[in-house]
Amino acid sequence: MTDHAVLAQKFVANSPRAHWHDRALWFVRAKRDLAAKSLPEWEELREHASDIKAHCVAHLADYLEEFTRNAEKLGVQVHWAKDAAEHNQIVLGILQKHRVTKIVKSKSMLTEECHLNPFLERHGMEVIDTDLGERIVQMRHEPPSHIVLPAIHIQKEEVGALFHEQLGTDEGATDPQYLVEAARKHLREKFMAAEAGITGVNFAIAETGGFVVCTNEGNCDLGVSLPPVHIACMGIEKLIPRAQDLGVFLRLLARSATGQPITTYSSHFHGPRPGCELHVVLVDNGRTEILGSDDFRRSLNCIRCGACMNTCPVYRRSGGHSYQSTVPGPIGSILAPARDAAKHESLPFACSLCGSCTDVCPVKIDLHHQLLTWRGEIARRGLLPKSKSMGMKFVSFVFQHRWLYEWSGKLARFSLRVLPRWMIYNRFNAWGRQRELPAAPRSSFRDWYRHRSKNDGGKQES
Amino acid sequence: MSSREDILEKIRRKKFPDQPLPNLSEFGIVYANRVEQFVAALKSVGGSSLRVNTLAEADQAIRDLDVHRHATKTCSLIPDIGEANVDLDAVDDPHELEDVDVAIFPGEFGVAENGAIWIDAKNVKHRVVYVIAQHIVVVLDRCALVDNMHRAYDRLSFATPGFGMFLSGPSKTADIEQSLVIGAHGPRSLTVVLVENGFSD
Ligand code: SF4
Numbered sequence: 001m002t003d004h005a006v007l008a009q010k011f012v013a014n015s016p017r018a019h020w021h022d023r024a025l026w027f028v029r030a031k032r033d034l035a036a037k038s039l040p041e042w043e044e045l046r047e048h049a050s051d052i053k054a055h056c057v058a059h060l061a062d063y064l065e066e067f068t069r070n071a072e073k074l075g076v077q078v079h080w081a082k083d084a085a086e087h088n089q090i091v092l093g094i095l096q097k098h099r100v101t102k103i104v105k106s107k108s109m110l111t112e113e114c115h116l117n118p119f120l121e122r123h124g125m126e127v128i129d130t131d132l133g134e135r136i137v138q139m140r141h142e143p144p145s146h147i148v149l150p151a152i153h154i155q156k157e158e159v160g161a162l163f164h165e166q167l168g169t170d171e172g173a174t175d176p177q178y179l180v181e182a183a184r185k186h187l188r189e190k191f192m193a194a195e196a197g198i199t200g201v202n203f204a205i206a207e208t209g210g211f212v213v214c215t216n217e218g219n220c221d222l223g224v225s226l227p228p229v230h231i232a233c234m235g236i237e238k239l240i241p242r243a244q245d246l247g248v249f250l251r252l253l254a255r256s257a258t259g260q261p262i263t264t265y266s267s268h269f270h271g272p273r274p275g276c277e278l279h280v281v282l283v284d285n286g287r288t289e290i291l292g293s294d295d296f297r298r299s300l301n302c303i304r305c306g307a308c309m310n311t312c313p314v315y316r317r318s319g320g321h322s323y324q325s326t327v328p329g330p331i332g333s334i335l336a337p338a339r340d341a342a343k344h345e346s347l348p349f350a351c352s353l354c355g356s357c358t359d360v361c362p363v364k365i366d367l368h369h370q371l372l373t374w375r376g377e378i379a380r381r382g383l384l385p386k387s388k389s390m391g392m393k394f395v396s397f398v399f400q401h402r403w404l405y406e407w408s409g410k411l412a413r414f415s416l417r418v419l420p421r422w423m424i425y426n427r428f429n430a431w432g433r434q435r436e437l438p439a440a441p442r443s444s445f446r447d448w449y450r451h452r453s454k455n456d457g458g459k460q461e462s
Numbered sequence: 463m464s465s466r467e468d469i470l471e472k473i474r475r476k477k478f479p480d481q482p483l484p485n486l487s488e489f490g491i492v493y494a495n496r497v498e499q500f501v502a503a504l505k506s507v508g509g510s511s512l513r514v515n516t517l518a519e520a521d522q523a524i525r526d527l528d529v530h531r532h533a534t535k536t537c538s539l540i541p542d543i544g545e546a547n548v549d550l551d552a553v554d555d556p557h558e559l560e561d562v563d564v565a566i567f568p569g570e571f572g573v574a575e576n577g578a579i580w581i582d583a584k585n586v587k588h589r590v591v592y593v594i595a596q597h598i599v600v601v602l603d604r605c606a607l608v609d610n611m612h613r614a615y616d617r618l619s620f621a622t623p624g625f626g627m628f629l630s631g632p633s634k635t636a637d638i639e640q641s642l643v644i645g646a647h648g649p650r651s652l653t654v655v656l657v658e659n660g661f662s663d
Pocket of ligand 1: 301308
């Protein structure tokens with residue numbers, strides 16, 4: 001897998017675009033701040049959310065059983081899938097039973113994770129993503145670059161060109177209102193023709209057997225209220241104990257995601273429409289493994305609001321695709337190595353450890369601590385690439401030998417002053433790539449301190 | 463072993479630190495003037511509101527709305543409100559509702575903190591009507607406003623099969639360069655008619 005830093009470098013090479021991307025996300029972050037400040041109880045709300053998730057995890061097996069019991073009472077058919085392959089097979093089976101060939105889907109990161117679309121397409125089915133951002137990236141044959149704003153990396157001129165080519169809009173048209181109208185018409189046809197609707201799940205309620213899906217566009221409700229079959233796919237961590245806990249999460253989710261006080265639609269599904277079928281697929285796909293890890297368990301609290309991405313200085317300047325994982329950004333850099341550490345070893349290093357993600361996370365996941373822990377874990381498992389492991393070994397040797405440390409400090413201070421630029425700023429020194437190294441001081445801290453202590457007799461100023 | 467047993471067994475293999483569930487009964491912001499806050503929140507999410515005294519006035523106000531006057535197909539879920547020509551119960555296939563211009567329906571209660579309205583589809587034959595209509599009008603009792611989402615859930619119970627939703631404004635998207643466009647897939651406008659003397663008279 002290509003190193004994150006390599007892809008990030010490509011992204012920042014187009015400087016105006018990188019700045020545009022950075023600003024677009026910071027704008028969303030600023031809206032989130034305003035929304036959070038509108039509630040005096042914001043911090044308590046985060047605390048409650050974190051407690052509810054911790055409680056739920058402690059009783060997860062019981063709650064899953066309770067959910068299943070109650071859902072079945074409502075007439076829902078509940079399925080369990082160990083992994084992505086089983087999930088896809090279950091969905092395919094339901095669709096084939098109903099001879100479905102046309103499907104509309106509303107946003108679901110889980111089905112992205114399981115690569116459901118290409119799987120169903122291989123079986124001759126048409127799967128249309130109906131969230132506008134997702135539809136745009138689907139038409140471009142690329143994955144979403146953000147979990148809430150899937151097309152945040154695409155400029156309106158590009159959407160205009162894409163729609164001109166595929167939907168026949170006027171050439172050169174870039175007005176968002178006009179483009180959305182064209183997409184509305186195109187997708188209405190798909191909604192009218194669909195024989196089944198697939199959705200994700202934002203929250204499933206153990207106590208009632210129901211679940212909630214949140215959207216702004218109304219695509220979920222259009223997609224599942226016309227055809228006779230609704231399949232809802234969820235990771236087992238989406239469960240919450242009580243209906244009243246929704247109050248906590250719905251207050252946090254949209255405010256953290258886009259700064260809205262709530263999403264336009266928060267749809268509560270309790271059982272199928274009369275004469276129709278409702279299926280829920282509960283998916284593990286690696287989640288029980290994360291659950292077993294004391295270091296990373298809390299990453300399962302994630303409600304997929306995207307706030308940690310919007311605030312992350314690395315994400316904003318490297319773009320979602322540089323992470324090469326379904327969920328990018330800080331939380332993605334924890335979840336992806338949990339799935340395959342060798343493949344995603346560079347992600348925990350795509351982080352400045354500034355801690356901003358931890359500050360905004362509505363469910364109080366200690367994101368930057370987990371990222372740091374992952375770095376150690378990756379080194380321990382021997383997965384560091386040579387460039388990092390050699391350097392680390394060297395530095396650790398130097399740190400263990402005082403004379404060598406003092407001597408290398410002297411050498412560095414001397415070299416930075418006298419060496420020609422080409423010897424410092426070259427491809428072997430990653431730290432000299434996009435930045436000027438600081439001017440080297442003449443003496444080390446140690447020398448300065450020794451000198452100072454001699455002069456004032458080591459007394460502390462008060 | 464079935465996948466169900468397999469997953470449950472993997473979860474039960476380990477004990478996790480427990481945490482009591484929070485008590486939410488007194489929790490959450492309280493507003494001095496709920497109506498004012500609700501109207502402001504509704505406006506911020508792209509909805510508009512009208513205030514009338516009686517249901518008869520609500521009926522008149524709705525008939526006077528531009529969207530209603532220009533509508534060809536109107537569906538009303540409230541008896542004697544609006545000039546309806548689509549009877550939901552007479553429709554068999556929900557796809558037939560594709561060209562409904564205006565849908566008028568009741569809201570159960572509103573939430574001041576976010577301008578959301580709880581819509582209950584109980585006894586509504588085709589719930590697609592809420593999202594498929596080009597414009598929607600919700601009639602809401604002014605006294606049926608709660609401060610926040612916690613008070614909202616105090617009022618809800620999900621003991622029987624059904625569908626309900628919090629609706630906050632017209633459908634919208636910001637997926638093209640973060641520019642807000644109202645009218646994504648669903649309604650292009652939401653008008654809330656707040657009735658002073660409620661549904662009781
Ligand atoms: S980790 Fe926290 S901030 Fe990031 S997406 Fe999940 S809930 Fe949101």
